[in-house]
Amino acid sequence: MPVTDVTTDPEALTMTLTADFAAPVDRLWSVFTDPRQLERFWGPPGWPSTFSSFDFTVGGRANYYMTGPRGEIGGGTWEFIEIDPSSSFAVLDAFADEEGNPSTDMPASRMVFAFESTPEGSRLRSTTYFASAEALEQLVGMGMVEGATMAMGQLDRVLEGLRAYAQGKGTQVELLDDTHVRVTRLIEGPIDLVWRAHQEPELLRQWMLGPDGWRMSVCDVDPSVGGRYQYTWEPVGDTEGEPFGFDGETLVSEPPRRAVTTEHMTGTDFPSTLNDLSLYEEDGATLITLLIEYPDKETRDMVLATGMTDGMEASYARLERELIPA
Structure with a gap:
């Protein structure tokens, strides 16, 4: 399992996930910025994602939905707010309705994906910033830690290639x-x-x-x-x-x-x-x-x-x- 640490900090209102991969940082960057590759791991097992749009520019949006094993649909949307090529990008992450509009019933958060080289390959550090302690508690209680860990556990097959x-x-x-x-x-x-x-x-x-x-x-x-x-x-x-x-x-x-x-x-x-x-x-x-x-x-x-x-x-x-x- 590539995830080496997941830490929640109620005082800083953050959740930080760290994962290491035996692949160069440019390769790791590519799977997070290509929707067809993202679809292969973004979502825990049993809830694969489909990205219906992906505008990887500052101010652009990505819309996606996850399909559960009984046909359930859960939508999400990202607004890209910062992009530092091959190094990091940040999004406003929110639940979304069928048209891709951010939900007003669920808390939104800011997510920062940072990539760095290591002697063995590369490291991802993903930090989620919550608007309140209640939002952090709600999303963690919904299985955010477990879901993110299992999703990252699917990344090796994407990075390596099938054969x-x-x-x-x-x-x-x-x-x-x-x-x-x-x-x-x-x-x-x-x-x-x-x-x-x-x-x-x-x-x-x-x-x-x-x-x-x-x-x-x-x-x-x-x-x-x-x-x-x-x-x-x-x-x-x-x-x-x-x-x-x-x-x-x-x-x-x-x-x-x-x-x-x-x-x-x-x-x-x-x-x-x-x-x-x-x-x-x-x-x-x-x-x-x-x-x-x-x-x-x-x-x-x-x-x-x-x-x-x-x-x-x-x-x-x-x-x-x-x-x-x-």
Whole structure:
């Protein structure tokens, strides 16, 4: 995790976040001043940002919105008030309505992003100045510290590039907190094909099989928002095991980049998980990121103990092998 310190100072009315990165300062500067790169990390996992405008000039504005895993929308706006190229910039940061107008119901703040070189690469120091102790307490109470820390934790993959970040590492599983797990896997193939492989039954049947010796006997998918799906697997040949399956509903669909679904083990009273799938393509390779939200830590640990990671890796390897043209 690149964040090394987060300090709130009720007397100075500030929150300061410090993070170190193994990348030159010019590279770090570029990801904060390019909206397409900002979108890849600005927002905690499960709340990706979309910048609808970005005028990086003193007096200019940037408008964005975050889309939650159940389709919730939260808007924000920046007014750029200071820019010192490659060194720092400052914004007036506010919540915003659907038209991008600053909200009068929520406190605004001033944010200063400062960048400096270090022997290992570069350092970001982000300082937020609040208008009052009440505003600081309100925003920190809403999870500002945790959200900013998790957002910065997504920056390494942007700075490194997809292949440097994930190539050859297989399926990686990160425990983000007691109820959230992030799974990543690089696929050497275009985003449109990887998206279709997750949406179309005839493709799903070819790769989403887990370890050898299983077949998908049921694959019904309605990928539209509100649509439902059902998967069932059963052993073949001498493979031991009992048939099992999952069913759920699509909550968010943004082809070809994001789909959020619920997942429930068919025929059980186990609670559902929330599965947030996002895809990003760079130089012909696509990074799959699956953010899974469990109802509690016990369920998370129980699922991970089933060998989930090995099964997912077998499936993703099959996706590359069977569906990606040589």
